[in-house]
Amino acid sequence: MDIVFISELKVDTVIGIFDWERAHRQTVILNVELGTDIRAAAEHDDISKTLNYKAVTEALYAFVSASELLLIETLAERCAAMIMTEFDVPWLRLSITKPGAMRQAKDVGVIIERGTPSASSADLADG
Numbered sequence: 615m616d617i618v619f620i621s622e623l624k625v626d627t628v629i630g631i632f633d634w635e636r637a638h639r640q641t642v643i644l645n646v647e648l649g650t651d652i653r654a655a656a657e658h659d660d661i662s663k664t665l666n667y668k669a670v671t672e673a674l675y676a677f678v679s680a681s682e683l684l685l686i687e688t689l690a691e692r693c694a695a696m697i698m699t700e701f702d703v704p705w706l707r708l709s710i711t712k713p714g715a716m717r718q719a720k721d722v723g724v725i726i727e728r729g730t731p732s733a734s735s736a737d738l739a740d741g
């Protein structure tokens with residue numbers, strides 16, 4: 615399995631359990647690794663044969679920006695479901711951090727992995 619990734623996507627959104635957090639947008643940072651197979655795109659040098667990171671980034675940005683959730687857990691699950699459904703991704707690892715949420719810590723957040731890493735027929739043939 616190959617991976618297309620998006621690193622340190624910054625989005626301002628309404629997120630948090632406290633009253634003040636409902637009134638001010640805060641920055642969250644997302645990192646996403648998307649399971650895919652890049653070989654057909656590489657062979658044909660063709661964007662239509664791969665997972666277009668521009669399309670995923672724009673969809674993720676719009677989704678997070680429009681959300682108004684309490685927990686980063688909920689946001690992570692919903693982002694994962696959206697990406698897997700809309701982009702037909704069989705496996706992903708996604709982290710969301712909320713820098714500055716805890717002044718004692720540089721960063722806090724969650725990391726989730728969802729789906730099953732796919733082995734292509736070529737992988738299986740490679741042994």
Ligand SMILES: Nc1nc2c(c(=O)[nH]1)N=C([C@H](O)[C@@H](O)CO)CN2
Nearest residue numbers: 629630631632684685686687715716
């Ligand atoms: N596991 C979590 N813990 C906490 C969350 C969260 O979303 N997941 N959120 C908060 C507050 O909103 C916090 O960010 C404010 O400082 C606290 N703990």
